[in-house]
Amino acid sequence: MSDANHLITLSRAARLIGVVRGELQKKIQQGVLRAFDGMVTIDDLLLAYPKAQLEDDTEYTRVSQIKEKAFGKRIFERAMPDVETLAARVTELSKALTLSQSQLKQFKGLLDHLGDQLIDICKQPGVDAKEAVSDLVLWLGQAVSAALVPDSPNPLVVRDNLLRVAAAHVTVLPSGHDFFIDGPDTLLEGALRSGVPLSYGCSGGNCGLCKAKVVSGEVKKTRHHDFVLSESDKAQGYVLLCSNTAVTDVEVEAPVAGGVQDIPFQEISATVKSVSLLNPIMALLHLQTPRSSRLRFLAGQYVSLRLGKSLSADLPIASCPCDDRNILFHVRRMSGNLFSDYLFDRLKNNEVVEISGPEGEFILQERAGRAFHFFALDGGFAPVKSLVEHAMSLEPDEGINLYWIGSNDDSIYLPNIPRAWDDALDNFHYTKLVFGHDLTTLTAIREEALVKLVQGVINDHPEIADGDIYIAGPESASRVLEQLFLDLGLPKTRVFLTYRSL
């Protein structure tokens, strides 16, 4: 059971107050909040945020809700862990409470004993000492009585206890990544949902690639797995991350993908879950992989899709790596392109689509202190959407800015998604720009017009040049933007580009 002077991690403190970790770090730098080895006490938190109350959990709820929306899950499905995990977590908290109560009793016994000793001293000669010690005994009695009167509970301690029941904090060693396990998630699901690319294979307890060592804390098996851990593995604390959840805060030793080289090339037969027309020129393709063969990828990567023997296309993935079974793509209608024609006119649910990949190096560079600026041109929104969702899960200190430039209104085909992000997240800003000309076929004059349009944005927001730039869309337009930023003096290492969109 947490106590007001108990040290908690910055991640947990940020959750408790409902702010991003970067805000707490700023307060520490400003000297408004004391920190001890990167941790803070609840008392100090309450001093820095005096208005934080148990009832006032709007911010926490709001942040949770936007995350749930972003990951396409309904909050009520994910609000609490399964009953057994909940019972295990409550039991852990009860143990801590019992320990505190027992310590309190010992404290009272100690003071009683001290009082007795002082009374003994009073019995010895020396009037002044008698008086002083007698006063002391009186004070001591009153102090002990006061200490035993239950105080009104610190609201942050109460909320922290509730959060501890609903979510456990996981630290990955040696990388230092951390995340929370919400609801019934396994350790692997919690990590992927938070953008931590742990090593894994099947997600289903068969391959053993997610084997990791629990260094501290308690985990609980929530899913059966066929992969057999040796007795020696078990004795050393190894578990499968895809089959266990965290009961208490835990530290696990597990490898994290350091880049695209750590993601294996895969070949998977998926089926069409749905094809939905977003507007006359864009469709949303939803593929589902078999349970036992899911697609592991990094946000921003693309795969090759093959329909039958002759139709194929390379498409960026428009969904989050946290859901490795449900893979989304945005497809543009291009008359004469056989893949596009088939998808818009004939593709049916449950048809088989062969996926191979992933490939591509258009992935997020997690560098502290730099804002993310995304420039999505037409269908370039697909990989950008995946990257933005990843960036949001990192809760970066600096902002996330999205500029979606469409050839026309129809080219901005999912306008509600970035608008909802903008409404719900303080550090996310969205700007819609309609170019008015086809971005896939640029003449020299139109290139100039595009440069002028984006230069106008940069003039209004000169801070863009201090961040990392991600550009996705039709090749020629993307290259125009890339050159613009290079001409502004940005090094190539801070301008990232992909132009693989149908």
Ligand code: FES
């Ligand atoms: S990912 Fe295959 S066993 Fe966990």
